Amino acid sequence: MNCCNDKSVSSLYDGSKLCRNHFIEYFETKVFKTIRQFELIGREENLGIALSGGKDSLTALHILCRFSKQNPKIKINAIAIDEGIAGYRDKTLKKAKEFCGNNNIKLHIFSYKEEFGLTLDEMLKILNVKPCSICGIFRRYLLNKKSRELKFTKLATGHNLDDECQSILMNQLRNNVEASARLGPKAGIFNNERFVQRIKPLYLCTEKEATTYAFLNGLLDTFSECPNARQSFRAQVRDMLNDMEKKFPGTKYSIVNSFLKILPLLKEKYKNGILKICAKCNEPSANDICNACVYLERLNYRELETNRH
Numbered sequence: 622m623n624c625c626n627d628k629s630v631s632s633l634y635d636g637s638k639l640c641r642n643h644f645i646e647y648f649e650t651k652v653f654k655t656i657r658q659f660e661l662i663g664r665e666e667n668l669g670i671a672l673s674g675g676k677d678s679l680t681a682l683h684i685l686c687r688f689s690k691q692n693p694k695i696k697i698n699a700i701a702i703d704e705g706i707a708g709y710r711d712k713t714l715k716k717a718k719e720f721c722g723n724n725n726i727k728l729h730i731f732s733y734k735e736e737f738g739l740t741l742d743e744m745l746k747i748l749n750v751k752p753c754s755i756c757g758i759f760r761r762y763l764l765n766k767k768s769r770e771l772k773f774t775k776l777a778t779g780h781n782l783d784d785e786c787q788s789i790l791m792n793q794l795r796n797n798v799e800a801s802a803r804l805g806p807k808a809g810i811f812n813n814e815r816f817v818q819r820i821k822p823l824y825l826c827t828e829k830e831a832t833t834y835a836f837l838n839g840l841l842d843t844f845s846e847c848p849n850a851r852q853s854f855r856a857q858v859r860d861m862l863n864d865m866e867k868k869f870p871g872t873k874y875s876i877v878n879s880f881l882k883i884l885p886l887l888k889e890k891y892k893n894g895i896l897k898i899c900a901k902c903n904e905p906s907a908n909d910i911c912n913a914c915v916y917l918e919r920l921n922y923r924e925l926e927t928n929r930h
């Protein structure tokens with residue numbers, strides 16, 4: 622991209638530098654192109670955007686609001702999950718409420734405490750598990766269930782190129798190729814009315830680009846990270862990828878681009894995966910009882926045990 626190079630704010634992975642205005646133009650063009658290329662959004666949609674109040678989801682919401690202004694039949698709503706992580710989620714939710722209030726966007730908030738009876742912090746005191754594994758299961762569960770109940774036609778998330786790269790590699794390292802079939806710019810399980818399709822408009826934007834865009838648009842003034850994030854497997858993979866990217870610029874693009882070439886084959890291979898309905902909650906599940914219900918049972922059992930002694 623040609624740039625006037627007036628006070629450059631961002632260097633791209635290929636070494637080119639862009640000023641503020643040209644960077645914003647570059648970023649938005651890339652997102653709109655991604656939406657068209659992968660047919661993420663139809664002519665008429667009741668879109669939900671999963672909003673955490675962090676830089677990626679605020680960027681996705683900001684840019685989709687701009688998109689909906691040019692396409693009046695696209696309705697925009699935000700949905701946030703309050704896991705109950707003291708000192709962290711309260712701050713990001715404040716940011717989410719502020720943004721939605723200022724931009725006239727309906728924000729639906731659901732919490733673990735109200736839906737499951739316990740905050741994530743409380744769950745982690747009862748069960749000795751990795752925070753992100755249990756947190757991710759409950760968040761995906763609630764996002765899908767509530768998006769369906771709210772009649773969202775699709776659920777957009779702020780996942781960027783770095784997130785996708787990490788997920789691809791994590792699935793490889795865990796020998797879980799089937800999970801990779803559910804990745805991609807259009808993610809999740811298709812052709813099942815109980816699943817709301819997830820879309821990732823920032824799919825081809827790096828984390829650095831999304832952060833730059835968020836700061837340049839005043840969406841964020843500080844950077845905060847979940848206190849549990851460092852314990853995760855994802856954090857290890859992220860550090861490894863960042864190290865590789867530093868040594869070999871373009872690594873992340875290469876991983877995602879080569880993944881996109883094999884993704885149609887993976888989707889075809891796993892398209893008939895057996896999907897059941899959880900016997901406890903009636904939500905879709907790979908097993909007779911879904912993972913969320915399995916954890917809830919364990920939590921209730923442990924709590925009863927603790928109260929008894």
Ligand code: SF4
Pocket residue numbers: 704752753754756757847848849850853
């Ligand atoms: Fe949940 Fe882990 Fe994300 Fe924190 S980093 S919000 S614990 S998934």
Ligand code: ZN
Pocket residue numbers: 899900901902903904910911912913914
């Ligand atoms: Zn269930």
